[in-house]
Amino acid sequence: xxxxxxxxSNEAGFWLLFSAGGVVAAVLIPIHLFLFxxxxxxxxxxxxxxxxxxxxxxxxxxxxxxxxxxxLPLFHWAHRFRFTLFDGLQVKHLNEVIFTFCYGGAxxxxxxxxxxxxxx
Amino acid sequence: xxxxxxxxxxxxxxxxxxxSTWWWLGEWHYLKFxxxxxxxxxxxxxxxxxxxxxxxxxxxxxxxxxxxxxxxSPLMIALNAVAFCFLLFHTITWFNLAPRAMPVRVxxxxxxxxxxxxxxxxxxxxxxxxxxxxxxxRP
Numbered sequence: 483x484x485x486x487x488x489x490x491s492n493e494a495g496f497w498l499l500f501s502a503g504g505v506v507a508a509v510l511i512p513i514h515l516f517l518f519x520x521x522x523x524x525x526x527x528x529x530x531x532x533x534x535x536x537x538x539x540x541x542x543x544x545x546x547x548x549x550x551x552x553x554l555p556l557f558h559w560a561h562r563f564r565f566t567l568f569d570g571l572q573v574k575h576l577n578e579v580i581f582t583f584c585y586g587g588a589x590x591x592x593x594x595x596x597x598x599x600x601x602x
Numbered sequence: 603x604x605x606x607x608x609x610x611x612x613x614x615x616x617x618x619x620x621x622s623t624w625w626w627l628g629e630w631h632y633l634k635f636x637x638x639x640x641x642x643x644x645x646x647x648x649x650x651x652x653x654x655x656x657x658x659x660x661x662x663x664x665x666x667x668x669x670x671x672x673x674x675s676p677l678m679i680a681l682n683a684v685a686f687c688f689l690l691f692h693t694i695t696w697f698n699l700a701p702r703a704m705p706v707r708v709x710x711x712x713x714x715x716x717x718x719x720x721x722x723x724x725x726x727x728x729x730x731x732x733x734x735x736x737x738x739x740r741p
Contacts, residue, residue, distance in 0.1 A: 507645045508696040508722075512689050513730035515648050517737055518655065519682030523673040530737050532663045538736070539659055552652055555645045562642035571623060591649055598656040 496561055496585075503558025510551055536602070545599045552595035553588075560584035641692035644685035651682075697722040 521527040530538075538544050564584040567573055573580070626632040658669035672678060701718035 508693040511648050513733045532666045552649050559642040559646040562639050566639040602660050
């Protein structure tokens with residue numbers, strides 16, 4: 483690593499996405515996963531009908547909400563997972579591969595979310 | 603190290619203690635740090651699940667019924683239960699971080715941490731109740 487000739491980095495932007503995603507993940511995801519991942523499949527609560535969910539997902543406000551719910555947490559994951567691999571496993575020589583995998587993955591997920599919400 | 607091309611008579615060997623890959627297992631603080639970092643995997647898992655759900659919604663009622671049925675398999679229940687625990691861990695550590703990142707002072711005195719974190723929990727509760735209401739109401 484060359485500390486002397488460091489270019490101005492995009493780290494601040496990535497960090498902003500990370501922390502915005504962290505807030506969204508902290509506030510919104512638990513209730514979603516609790517309902518769709520546990521309460522509905524286990525029959526603790528009654529599933530909403532397909533038609534109701536579809537109508538909900540088709541409203542523009544919900545679309546925007548769902549897009550944010552998918553996109554920002556993905557960038558939160560990318561940032562955290564990058565540093566987990568980087569520090570935890572000490573694979574510093576793979577830095578660029580990890581970077582591409584994490585942010586590339588987040589970008590693919592974001593595009594997929596946009597596409598699905600646009601088609602719905 | 604390209605800037606040090608000139609020969610140096612006494613070049614000290616770099617002293618780097620080799621750190622084990624499992625350095626975080628020894629102490630609770632380190633383990634907590636790694637677990638918190640790993641909670642991001644649950645976040646990614648949730649988004650992937652949601653993308654599949656949207657796809658099923660797009661493909662029609664039958665596809666959605668299949669999706670809902672797949673979520674009932676014991677494996678999925680187990681995965682989601684683990685992911686849910688990690689997500690709670692993320693939420694709590696994230697909220698409790700706020701007073702550290704942004705100490706609030708009133709009249710020169712630092713506001714106790716739990717009072718700074720409290721609005722986060724209130725927001726969490728309100729949002730969760732609203733989402734729950736939206737998904738459980740029967741119009």
